[in-house]
Ligand SMILES: *[C@@H]1O[C@H](CO)[C@@H](O)[C@H](O)[C@H]1NC(C)=O
């Protein structure tokens with residue numbers, strides 16, 4: 001029986017190779033057919049979706065007490081590396097409680113965050129592995145807070161990455177938890193960091209500028225330029241990682257399948273909310289993620305910031321998403337609607353404009369009467385996020401330079417003067433091109 005469904009998907013891939021040009025990732029494809037159609041629905045969606053009063057949903061299970069694990073972070077500029085860390089943390093217990101560092105604490109410790117608390121909360125609580133969120137975690141964990149975690153929140157284990165975390169006085173922030181035998185470590189492996197993303201946006205904005213200087217249309221999207229090439233090689237998607245992020249379930253026999261597509265670049269709170277809205281309109285949400293070439297063609301040469309596989313992981317990590325098409329076509333065809341048995345195609349009212357809009361990609365679903373425009377819940381786009389990240393980065397460079405300057409004068413150690421001059425140069429280098 002399962003086999004039949006699987007071949008239904010295979011047929012799609014085989015019959016319309018030109019249409020999809022990408023890869024339909026399902027657990028079946030990756031050889032996990034046993035539980036493929038076993039589950040019913042998405043358990044999380046029955047959860048209360050207001051995240052303001054958190055600390056709610058403990059799934060009741062008779063007998064054994066559920067292990068509660070805790071992991072904290074700023075989760076500013078959220079990316080799939082964070083999602084992967086939280087996925088690993090969740091695997092060490094039954095319920096994952098995430099501690100979000102408050103805006104005030106971030107400001108005090110490293111300057112203003114790019115994303116506000118409400119945006120960071122939307123992103124973190126939208127992850128399929130997160131069960132609860134605490135919104136007033138300290139920047140560096142304290143013994144007092146640990147005590148609260150163990151007693152008030154009934155945490156069994158505190159989880160942290162394998163990078164050392166030292167308090168200002170040089171002691172290990174997790175010493176108390178380690179001593180109590182309630183500390184567990186995960187590996188930080190993912191080939192992306194917030195700094196890396198800032199670098200990409202920086203070089204992307206530089207590219208944009210140089211394109212404009214050369215009068216835009218002259219520059220072909222395919223043209224390989226060094227900055228783009230250099231940020232391509234970092235992340236190597238493996239099939240195992242994709243499986244780890246997948247639900248591993250196909251649609252049930254009578255499922256109403258909703259389709260939404262887009263670039264989902266620099267995955268942000270606006271994306272989370274539109275996915276949630278889309279998922280509520282059916283039983284199964286299929287998300288089409290446009291290929292890098294398609295995004296460049298329609299949004300400009302300097303996009304996307306994140307590559308197809310990175311964008312796919314970010315979308316897959318969302319609790320509202322059931323399945324993704326990695327590299328979906330720009331235009332939705334009749335074949336595609338039939339193959340995936342799509343009942344409804346949706347699109348947000350707020351989206352980046354296409355450069356070549358001679359053709360309506362939603363013409364077919366519109367003519368079939370299965371298209372719906374969804375009011376975008378948040379007035380936020382990839383471009384606005386990128387701008388905020390850059391503005392924030394400049395402020396950060398200025399602040400840390402000033403701090404460094406002060407520290408040198410305080411210590412009167414002039415051997416650092418050379419470094420200081422270097423930093424000032426770097427500072428101007430960073431700010432000038434924007
Ligand atoms: C760019 O091209 C337009 C015509 O397409 C022209 O009017 C304009 O002067 C050009 N700008 C530069 C900087 O060459």
Ligand SMILES: *[C@@H]1O[C@H](CO)[C@@H](O)[C@H](O)[C@H]1NC(C)=O
Pocket residue numbers: 253254255256257341343
């Ligand atoms: C296609 O979707 C509809 C619901 O919109 C469902 O009733 C039908 O069974 C589905 N067909 C297949 C072949 O899964």
